Amino acid sequence: MRIIKPVCLACGVLIGALAPAIAQEACPPGPNALGVSRVAEIDTSSGPRFGFQYKEQDVLADGEVVLTFDDGPLRPYSRPVLEALAAHCTKATFFVVGRMAVADPEMVREYARLGHTIGIHTWSHANLHSITPLKARTEIELGFSAVQQALGKPVAPFFRFPYLADTKSMTTHLQERHVAIFSIDLDSKDFRTRDPGTVHRRVMGDLARAKKGIILFHDIQPSTARALPSLLADLKAKGYRIVHLQPKAEATTMPEFDVVAQRELDRRRATVAAQPLAQRSMTWPISTGVSAEPAVAKEQVRPTPRASARNPKTDWFSNAFKW
Numbered sequence: 554m555r556i557i558k559p560v561c562l563a564c565g566v567l568i569g570a571l572a573p574a575i576a577q578e579a580c581p582p583g584p585n586a587l588g589v590s591r592v593a594e595i596d597t598s599s600g601p602r603f604g605f606q607y608k609e610q611d612v613l614a615d616g617e618v619v620l621t622f623d624d625g626p627l628r629p630y631s632r633p634v635l636e637a638l639a640a641h642c643t644k645a646t647f648f649v650v651g652r653m654a655v656a657d658p659e660m661v662r663e664y665a666r667l668g669h670t671i672g673i674h675t676w677s678h679a680n681l682h683s684i685t686p687l688k689a690r691t692e693i694e695l696g697f698s699a700v701q702q703a704l705g706k707p708v709a710p711f712f713r714f715p716y717l718a719d720t721k722s723m724t725t726h727l728q729e730r731h732v733a734i735f736s737i738d739l740d741s742k743d744f745r746t747r748d749p750g751t752v753h754r755r756v757m758g759d760l761a762r763a764k765k766g767i768i769l770f771h772d773i774q775p776s777t778a779r780a781l782p783s784l785l786a787d788l789k790a791k792g793y794r795i796v797h798l799q800p801k802a803e804a805t806t807m808p809e810f811d812v813v814a815q816r817e818l819d820r821r822r823a824t825v826a827a828q829p830l831a832q833r834s835m836t837w838p839i840s841t842g843v844s845a846e847p848a849v850a851k852e853q854v855r856p857t858p859r860a861s862a863r864n865p866k867t868d869w870f871s872n873a874f875k876w
């Protein structure tokens with residue numbers, strides 16, 4: 554058994570126990586808030602692909618920006634990200650990792666309550682290039698089932714490959730499942746620094762050159778959590794406009810993976826009931842049962858060698874989830 558998210562146990566309990574719901578009453582936005590310029594409704598029936606890897610679809614005009622956040626939820630950082638977005642009455646898309654959703658389903662519901670779009674980023678953030686197509690399919694489908702059940706309603710049929718490592722077979726699978734694939738246009742590289750100023754300067758510099766784009770952040774990264782208030786203010790000051798992606802139709806799930814996801818959520822609920830003071834804690838064991846159904850590879854829950862080498866004791870989780 555391996556423990557994930559060994560990050561700031563005390564923070565998780567404290568923030569979860571004491572923090573009130575994030576307010577929305579400031580919306581509609583005032584003159585200094587970004588707001589949402591427009592909603593782009595995405596028809597996913599043909600499995601469209603967006604971002605620099607594909608250049609097949611582009612829904613953005615110059616000056617338009619889509620905010621995306623991967624790898625969460627991770628409460629100590631997801632929460633300030635949500636607060637910063639709420640302060641600007643603006644909306645983003647969160648590409649959620651299934652097992653993170655099981656660990657903190659309340660936070661997934663908070664994404665939705667605040668009006669954000671929820672897509673999927675696999676079950677365990679595996680690199681789908683390095684596993685068999687059968688296991689990769691499990692990563693995708695269990696991700697959809699887990700996040701949907703954590704949320705309590707269907708998610709968007711939006712998917713982003715971990716590490717942007719797409720594969721031909723999984724691209725075909727996603728298109729057959731009528732799921733849109735989102736790569737990125739601009740990378741905050743927030744995983745490389747703990748300095749919010751570095752994230753801020755990189756995003757604004759890249760945006761000045763590209764003029765528009767889908768921006769990648771991670772709501773498990775402290776640099777993004779701290780950078781976002783000033784970054785959003787700067788986007789507003791420089792006249793950028795936020796586009797909110799929404800799906801034309803909801804995602805569907807497969808019953809065999811719903812069963813596994815429900816089992817994981819039930820197991821989490823039992824753990825919470827047995828240890829009420831730890832109900833918002835930031836640790837969650839990887840179930841051996843998931844590995845057996847149908848054979849999610851053990852290597853999928855390991856940090857990458859590079860991440861392990863960087864910070865083996867305290868920070869592998871956030872460093873492992875680079876994309």
Ligand SMILES: [Zn+2]
Pocket residue numbers: 623624674678715716874875876
């Ligand atoms: Zn990722």
